[in-house]
Amino acid sequence: MPAPAIILASAAAPVVDIDGTIFIQAGIFLLLMAILHPLLFKPWLATRARREHAIDGTLLSAAELRVQSERIGVDYEARLADARGRAGAVRSDTVKAADSERQRKLTEARNASSIDLQSLRDRLTAESEAARATLGARVDELAADIATRILGRTP
Secondary structure, eight states: OOHHHHHHHHHHSOSSOOSTHHHHHHHHHHHHHHHHIIIIIHHHHHHHHHHHHHHHHHHHHHHHHHHHHHHHHHHHHHHHHHHHHHHHHHHHHHHHHHHHHHHHHHHHHHHHHHHHHHHHHHHHHHHHHHHHHHHHHTHHHHHHHHHHHHHSSOO
């Protein structure tokens, strides 16, 4: 048959004939549904429901873990900030203590040097007074000795 004849023949013949076999086909369909529903569809739907339940449970668990990890992260940051604050306070206290100790030692050294300086001044004053007194008594004798040496004669 030529191609146009096939097209015309197929257009004239219906694809589905509605006749007495429709009841047999409906019966076969219902029989297959009755057999396949408990054997195939029900287990498949149960497996699908379990899978959805498992996925939902996993998603819920993941959300809970995310919230818990954020809470732990916030707690960690708070503890870290607290530890940094305490470390800063300890460092500040240590620096203050070292500075006060340095000031105390500096004050002690100044006081000790002031006392030593004053005792040296007193000793120097005493020695100079003693030297003046000694030289005051010997002034005439020294003057005569100097005159003898400079002039070359004895008085």
